[in-house]
Amino acid sequence: MAKQLSTKILRATASSIYNAKVGFRPFCMQYMNYSTKQSVDSDVATSTTYPTKITSDPDTHEDFQPTNKSTGSLLDIVEKDVKESPVMIYMKGLPGAPRCGFSALAVKVLQQYDVPIKARDILGDLKLKESVKAYTNWPTFPQVFIKGEFVGGSDIVLNMHQKGELKDLLVGVNPDGDQGRLMG
Structure with a gap:
């Protein structure tokens, strides 16, 4: 008898939880807008709205795979960033406010050398994130480039x-961002 009573209570509880979730879903869904601002450089700040399919990470469920893969112009931006910046890092957040421990570690190590660090927040533009992954064929972030060459992530740095080895690689990058003698 106790087993029957506990089974009835369990079923009633599960039913009420399910009904609460179903009733909550429309309220919750109205706030799911995948709109972001690219806030890394003032000269490229734009607002973009993305579909619900936002990433092509292999570990992401197929419902969230991208519907199109038009990253050509963003690949050009990545290539330009890498070639024009002595130290470039694609990271989660920005150097002043990293949003990931690995990104914070990479920035902290690079700051030890007093070199200018140009960075882009890949969380601010998920298409940029996919373009950087395509450019390097490297799945994780941060991604550090020094003098136009891909170095790796925070563990490698x-x-x-x-x-x-990092000091030797940074020889020629000065605090003004020009080629010169390494300071620090």
Whole structure:
């Protein structure tokens, strides 16, 4: 008898939880707008609205895969950033406000060398994120470029710092952003 009573209580509770979720869903869904602002550089700030299919990460459910893959112009932007910036980092957040521990680590290591760091927030533009992944064929962030060459993520940058290789790689980058002698 106790087992029957507990089964009835369990079913009633599950039913009320299901009904609460179904009733809550329309309220919740009205706030799901995948609109972001690209706020990395004042000269390229734009507002973009994305469909619900926002990423092509292999570990993301197929319902959220991108509907189109038109990243040509963004690949040009990535290539320009990499070639024009002595130290470029695509990261989650910005150097002053990282939004990921790995991004914060990469910035902290690079700041030890007192070199100018140009960065773009990949969370602010998910199409940019996909373009950077396509450019490097590297799945994770941050992605650090030094003198036009892809170096890797925070673990690689930290390892190079610990071995003294990063200082050698940064020779020629000065605090003004021009080629010159390494300071620090």
